[in-house]
Amino acid sequence: MNQEEKLFKKNLEETQRQIKHIRHYRTLNELKSMNPYAFEEYIADLYRRKGYKAKVTKRTGDGGKDIILTKDGVLSIVECKRYNETKVGRPEIQKFHSAIIDERAKEGFYITTGNFTNPAIDYVKDKPIRLINGNHLLKLIDEVS
Helix, strand or coil: CCHHHHHHHHHHHHHHHHHHHHCCCCHHHHHHHHCCHHHHHHHHHHHCCCCCCECCCCCCCCCCCEEEEEEECEEEEEEEEECCCCEEEEEEEEEEEHHHHHHHCCEEEEECEEEEEEHHHHHHHHHCEEEEEEHHHHHHHHHHH
């Protein structure tokens, strides 16, 4: 097997691993049952399937970002929260906005298995932040699996 074939095989195996990983968790309850670090890896795989390069940050002192994404030379960051009933509020989104600025990222994705408060939703209207709640997350999973 030549180098090109080995690379193709490696890429194919990684793609199959990502799809299998994403398909394994299909409901909000399953996603909420994951440990926080497994959830971050899962979200990174989800964005890899969408064509991004994704790097999960270190577990402590991540500066308000869990994943660093790049696609077509554009830098984005992701914050992941597994919540049951808790809604993500404006203060958390403001902190995340600061992380986007500090990283000089073009945009940010704040992903939760729960939902967002109205003040949080209002805050992002003129910001480069996409809020992804549990229902939207399930749609993203369906798109890539």
